[in-house]
Amino acid sequence: MCNLCKTIHGNQGVRLFVAEDTRNPNRKIGxxxxxxxxxxxxxxxxxxxxxxxxxxxxxxEEKAVRIIEEAERFFDHCY
Ligand SMILES: [Zn+2]
Incomplete structure (x- = not known):
């Protein structure tokens, strides 16, 4: 399931996005x-x-706000 739009894709269509955590460079977030x-x-x-x-x-509109909030939460903590 996509954690932005909550679409359930099954075996394909969703991907794990990984980046370094700005709060801890030894840690990755995904x-x-x-x-x-x-x-x-x-x-x-x-x-x-x-x-x-x-x-x-x-x-x-509420779904759009949820996407923005989830994206901000992820990108605020990654490079
Ligand atoms: Zn999505």
Whole structure:
């Protein structure tokens, strides 16, 4: 599952992004994101979404805010 847009991809479509942790250079941090980084388009259904997704009660704007917050959380701590 992509930790930005929460799309479940199955065996392909999501990739682990890894970077050095700015708080500890001996440590790496990683997070699973859509490998094409089309999360913003995916929540708007402007690109194909794999079938059998979990339904969510939040709207597109809330999903967009969630993507921004998750991305900031990841990139604030990596080079
Ligand atoms: Zn995604």
């Amino acid at each position: 997070n699973d994101f859509c490998e094409d980084l089309l999360c913003s388009l995916r929540i708007r259904r402007l690109v194909a979404v794999p079938p059998n997704q979990m339904s969510e009660t939040i709207g597109i």
